Amino acid sequence: MKLTILGCYAATPRTFTNPTSQVLDIKNRLFLIDCGEGTQVQLRKNKIRFSKINHIFISHLHGDHFFGLVGLVSTFTLLNRTTDLHIYGPKGIKEIIKLQLRLSNSWTNYGLFFHELESLESEIVFEDDKVLVKTIPLKHRVYTNGFLFQEKIGNRKLNLDAVQNYEIESCYYQIIKNGKDITLEDGRIIENDKLTFDPVPAKNYAFCSDTVYNEAMLPIIENIDVLYHESTFLQSEENLAKKTLHSTAKEAATIAFKANAKQLILGHYSTRYESIELFKEEAETIFSEVLLADDGKSFEF
Amino acid sequence: MKLTILGCYAATPRTFTNPTSQVLDIKNRLFLIDCGEGTQVQLRKNKIRFSKINHIFISHLHGDHFFGLVGLVSTFTLLNRTTDLHIYGPKGIKEIIKLQLRLSNSWTNYGLFFHELESLESEIVFEDDKVLVKTIPLKHRVYTNGFLFQEKIGNRKLNLDAVQNYEIESCYYQIIKNGKDITLEDGRIIENDKLTFDPVPAKNYAFCSDTVYNEAMLPIIENIDVLYHESTFLQSEENLAKKTLHSTAKEAATIAFKANAKQLILGHYSTRYESIELFKEEAETIFSEVLLADDGKSFEF
Numbered sequence: 001m002k003l004t005i006l007g008c009y010a011a012t013p014r015t016f017t018n019p020t021s022q023v024l025d026i027k028n029r030l031f032l033i034d035c036g037e038g039t040q041v042q043l044r045k046n047k048i049r050f051s052k053i054n055h056i057f058i059s060h061l062h063g064d065h066f067f068g069l070v071g072l073v074s075t076f077t078l079l080n081r082t083t084d085l086h087i088y089g090p091k092g093i094k095e096i097i098k099l100q101l102r103l104s105n106s107w108t109n110y111g112l113f114f115h116e117l118e119s120l121e122s123e124i125v126f127e128d129d130k131v132l133v134k135t136i137p138l139k140h141r142v143y144t145n146g147f148l149f150q151e152k153i154g155n156r157k158l159n160l161d162a163v164q165n166y167e168i169e170s171c172y173y174q175i176i177k178n179g180k181d182i183t184l185e186d187g188r189i190i191e192n193d194k195l196t197f198d199p200v201p202a203k204n205y206a207f208c209s210d211t212v213y214n215e216a217m218l219p220i221i222e223n224i225d226v227l228y229h230e231s232t233f234l235q236s237e238e239n240l241a242k243k244t245l246h247s248t249a250k251e252a253a254t255i256a257f258k259a260n261a262k263q264l265i266l267g268h269y270s271t272r273y274e275s276i277e278l279f280k281e282e283a284e285t286i287f288s289e290v291l292l293a294d295d296g297k298s299f300e301f
Numbered sequence: 302m303k304l305t306i307l308g309c310y311a312a313t314p315r316t317f318t319n320p321t322s323q324v325l326d327i328k329n330r331l332f333l334i335d336c337g338e339g340t341q342v343q344l345r346k347n348k349i350r351f352s353k354i355n356h357i358f359i360s361h362l363h364g365d366h367f368f369g370l371v372g373l374v375s376t377f378t379l380l381n382r383t384t385d386l387h388i389y390g391p392k393g394i395k396e397i398i399k400l401q402l403r404l405s406n407s408w409t410n411y412g413l414f415f416h417e418l419e420s421l422e423s424e425i426v427f428e429d430d431k432v433l434v435k436t437i438p439l440k441h442r443v444y445t446n447g448f449l450f451q452e453k454i455g456n457r458k459l460n461l462d463a464v465q466n467y468e469i470e471s472c473y474y475q476i477i478k479n480g481k482d483i484t485l486e487d488g489r490i491i492e493n494d495k496l497t498f499d500p501v502p503a504k505n506y507a508f509c510s511d512t513v514y515n516e517a518m519l520p521i522i523e524n525i526d527v528l529y530h531e532s533t534f535l536q537s538e539e540n541l542a543k544k545t546l547h548s549t550a551k552e553a554a555t556i557a558f559k560a561n562a563k564q565l566i567l568g569h570y571s572t573r574y575e576s577i578e579l580f581k582e583e584a585e586t587i588f589s590e591v592l593l594a595d596d597g598k599s600f601e602f
Contacts, residue, residue: 011376011379012341012372012375012376012379013339013341013342013372014342014345015342015345015346037338037339037341037369037372038314038338038339038342040313040314040338041314041315041316041339044315044316045316060405061401061404061405061406062405062407063371063372063375063401063405063407067368067371067372067375067401068338070364070368071313071314071338071364071368074313074364074368075312075313078312078313090404092404093404095400095404096400096401096404099396099397099400100362100364100368100397103362103391103393103394103396103397104361104362104363104364104443105362105442105443106363106364141406142405142406
């Protein structure tokens, strides 16, 4: 998985900071998560091919998470896109986009499919042979979901030396990769683990923004490899965080700790603070593996 | 008048080019004309005070002319704006903005007034003691207006030496500036032009984008001081201009020439061309006073 942060600052776009948007690349599938104003320019700056984005996930309908969507949808048309585009987001998102297309006498050359969300329980919203995506119900001022991206466990890897030693024909390779033992012509049974290596471990990534401190998400993100959790404020603004249903860096770290996460990425920073390093320092008092998102930064895991 | 170009390129926002938006400063009143995606960042980059913008004019509902509006309206709230904001634009613009505010459970702290336009004739949309704004009906793929900004002729300027020589009391100064003659106590009548200087000549500015070549606008912009006219294409793409209801640089220059404009500013360039100087070269074959808009550039007139 490769995560590219296009924007990770709260509230309004500014000269050097962008509102929320990120691209998750799982085995060459690109998932766009949130789409604040200016996302299409950030995609260009980060040299991400527009044509590879087929699925867009919108957490909630606050402007800093979706005002760039209609522009991106329109630009896809100008770029002569023909591939279907799927948008997953809160109920209402279809009306917003369709109204603007209609009033501008525009249309899309490609199939535009909306998957509107309104469940308060976690649900599977996307699945193919490599990836599963579930919602993570969050608690914010409007209906909000985080998203859990789970890579599926791949096939076992063929041990080529071993299968050649046993003179096994190549037509059996797929069965072996699927985990089956093999009976040789002389009757010997060769156990699968003598013919294969373990598959590359499947990774998972959870995007949780925006939300107040909310332990209800813990069962969904238990043992997560990488957790992106919003930290709009520092603990010094704890009351403001509670009032606006946002989290502090310490609270994000507490969620990471309690979820037994391997790594925590902080983001959705208020621009009131002098340095984002302050968020890391605060979170590290609770949880050691803290990374800081920043616009244009990539993480591989 | 001071015109600041925030963006003047056609179609999508790109890394180094912005869609249409400009700020016209007339005697310290700021008028925002069009509001493509990223306009609020361009306002910051050009150090234009958000709080001074009270009137926004939207030419038409194509994304590159208004997708930045909802973000700006929201940011005004975050900046604790309290002053009324007036938005002038095609019918439908209110529904677009209100729907997004409603679905994001947001509101504005300030009075938000929509002046929806649907007339096919030129009409006065704004007037105060200093400025008059009229629509310029344009011909494009959707309902579109340009805007004519007319500075009103100011008061005559007091000739302080003259009024002191005649020992005229200061309570008469305003009457004199209004153009009246004065009768002295000894009965002599002093004609106004001996007591005043001519006022600063009133200027006018016309914004015409997007439009196909359209002589119907000529009576409205006759003798205009400064005409901003779109030139999406060069004459080599004349057919594409006709098809998409845009203009070429030569056509923009022809309108400027026939309107007896003093200056022409070109903009709304397609990014397909190597250099925007090509637009100037082509326009200058028809009309001599050609200026090129560019993002971040200002013009004083």
